[in-house]
Amino acid sequence: MENAYKKSIIVTGGAGFIGSNLIETLIEENEIIVIDDLSNSAGDKFIKGFEKRDNFKLITNDINKAGAFDSIGKADLVIHFAANPEVSKGYENPDISFNDINGTKNVLKFLKEKEIKNMIFASSSVVYGEPESMPIKENQGPYKPISAYGAYKLASEGMITSYSHYYGIKAGIFRFANVVGKNQTHGVILDFINKLKINPKELTILGDGTQNKSYIHVSDCISAIMYLNEKIDKTEIINLGNIGTTSVLKIADTVKGKMGLKEVNYKMSDSKDGRGWKGDVKKIELDTSKAENLGWKNKYDSDEAVEKAVIEILTQTS
Numbered sequence: 001m002e003n004a005y006k007k008s009i010i011v012t013g014g015a016g017f018i019g020s021n022l023i024e025t026l027i028e029e030n031e032i033i034v035i036d037d038l039s040n041s042a043g044d045k046f047i048k049g050f051e052k053r054d055n056f057k058l059i060t061n062d063i064n065k066a067g068a069f070d071s072i073g074k075a076d077l078v079i080h081f082a083a084n085p086e087v088s089k090g091y092e093n094p095d096i097s098f099n100d101i102n103g104t105k106n107v108l109k110f111l112k113e114k115e116i117k118n119m120i121f122a123s124s125s126v127v128y129g130e131p132e133s134m135p136i137k138e139n140q141g142p143y144k145p146i147s148a149y150g151a152y153k154l155a156s157e158g159m160i161t162s163y164s165h166y167y168g169i170k171a172g173i174f175r176f177a178n179v180v181g182k183n184q185t186h187g188v189i190l191d192f193i194n195k196l197k198i199n200p201k202e203l204t205i206l207g208d209g210t211q212n213k214s215y216i217h218v219s220d221c222i223s224a225i226m227y228l229n230e231k232i233d234k235t236e237i238i239n240l241g242n243i244g245t246t247s248v249l250k251i252a253d254t255v256k257g258k259m260g261l262k263e264v265n266y267k268m269s270d271s272k273d274g275r276g277w278k279g280d281v282k283k284i285e286l287d288t289s290k291a292e293n294l295g296w297k298n299k300y301d302s303d304e305a306v307e308k309a310v311i312e313i314l315t316q317t318s
């Protein structure tokens with residue numbers, strides 16, 4: 001019998017925040033194989049509902065280890081999400097990012113071996129480091145990441161473009177701003193909600209609260225990568241940001257408001273330069289004209305994305 005599904009898609013890190021949201025939108029029409037070591041804070045909670053479907057398969061493996069893809073056959077598309085997503089871990093343990101580079105290596109070896117010609121990679125705005133002028137375009141170097149996480153993303157991008165040239169792989173490399181929404185496993189919104197649930201009177205904010213970044217709702221992020229991957233006919237690097245930025249203090253106010261709290265004492269964590277952690281980029285604004293020229297437009301701007309995500313996470317964790 002002919003396969004009824006449009007595509008077979010492998011999603012590394014599919015059990016996590018962005019991956020599980022992505023699978024929700026792809027599962028009806030495609031065959032999905034997730035490879036994930038379930039190291040995120042939610043384990044397999046967000047993909048439990050898919051596990052009984054015959055077009056869904058979970059392989060629990062660490063992709064950074066050799067042989068992780070041995071039991072997997074050819075697919076139409078590989079979406080590479082599996083990695084530590086927390087920039088803040090790099091200072092204490094940069095090895096995490098060295099290991100994640102191995103993950104990208106194993107993904108690329110797999111693509112070459114199985115002659116898979118399309119991949120999507122979740123890169124990040126942190127590859128730019130602290131640019132002198134903003135909003136920043138995709139081709140505006142030099143790239144000087146200030147975190148091991150950023151360096152891992154940049155190294156991966158380079159290996160992907162080289163494999164793309166060598167072996168005729170089309171890669172959609174997307175430099176995400178901060179992605180927010182339901183199923184978050186980490187990040188500032190979840191952190192604030194968790195802290196305020198424990199102590200509704202006081203909130204410790206990492207840094208001085210003036211960090212100002214673009215937030216994109218996960219539904220926009222997912223629609224964008226799938227739409228843009230279809231649009232491009234060769235490997236492209238594309239910023240996925242948003243209109244405007246939202247400060248950490250504004251996020252704190254939004255969380256406080258949506259939780260119905262009146263008096264919360266904001267306590268700024270002790271850092272000399274106002275960063276949340278060593279390697280935190282305090283301000284970043286992406287030029288998104290490349291995505292727009294390809295016909296992409298977000299539904300939610302930065303403030304709206306944050307507000308929607310706060311409501312979604314509160315509903316989910318209540």
Ligand SMILES: NC(=O)c1ccc[n+]([C@@H]2O[C@H](COP(=O)([O-])OP(=O)(O)OC[C@H]3O[C@@H](n4cnc5c(N)ncnc54)[C@H](O)[C@@H]3O)[C@@H](O)[C@H]2O)c1
Binds near residue numbers: 019085
């Ligand atoms: N969330 C954001 O704001 C953001 C921004 C830029 C880029 N990204 C990138 O998007 C991707 C997905 O991030 P997310 O926010 O969904 O994080 P997440 O932690 O929720 O998802 C990542 C998933 O990968 C898995 N994983 C991690 N290391 C693995 C390994 N070695 N082998 C197998 N599985 C592994 C985890 O268990 C998790 O399920 C990551 O590559 C992240 O760096 C995220």
